[in-house]
Amino acid sequence: MIADPQSAFRALADPTRRQILMMLRRQDMTIAQVAGNFDMTRAAVKKHLTVLTDGGLVTVRTRGRERLNSIDPQGMAPVRDWLGVFDAFWDDRLAALKSAIEEDSP
């Protein structure tokens, strides 16, 4: 049984959130730091970060009055697992294509 990927897929569907993930890849950041890189209010960024944490892609740890956001390395596992189902599909398709070609040219 694999985890429900819905919240993760939902989190990845917004370009701003994917951009935030790209930023967090380099270093952990506070909300204010993240917001400094966007033309939107801190509250809006906070909402995006909430969606990302709900999706399991980001974790938060408190340090004094700061809240550091970091990527959760395990977060994309449900997404990868779901997409992995299609690997077999690709293989099947290609195999079918291959045998079709082989039967065409005996």
Added chain:
Amino acid sequence: MIADPQSAFRALADPTRRQILMMLRRQDMTIAQVAGNFDMTRAAVKKHLTVLTDGGLVTVRTRGRERLNSIDPQGMAPVRDWLGVFDAFWDDRLAALKSAIEEDSP
């Protein structure tokens, strides 16, 4: 340069659409066939299929008055490519975690 994954991520964000992809994995289907597996109107399913084709995940071919929907094997490439950027990140993180643990318990 990799393709913009926005439309594909958008398409994958809805559970109904992911379910449709799972169904199309087994066989190509008309809109009516797909709609037969859901408790919603054909028009609603048609909208989902439009989002899926916009995302490059599904292609349509006309056969008589039927419109057969099939999965596009190349459609998920932009998504995979985008996610791939985080592979190196995972490795780095896990390596850092591993060495941190090893340094903690000698």
Added chain:
DNA sequence: CTGTTTTGATACCATTCGGTATCGCAATTG
């Protein structure tokens, strides 16, 4: 040709979503 079937297109509705404005709270700093 007439009627049925499969589909596309549109108008419309309720909900969700991305965003701002604003308030209040906790932690540092003077």
Added chain:
DNA sequence: CAATTGCGATACCGAATGGTATCAAAACAG
């Protein structure tokens, strides 16, 4: 203590989204 700083929470707004109902068009059957 008071002032500042960083953050969370909420109410509110416009736009997008998921869904229905409905109509028109194309392809096949009789």
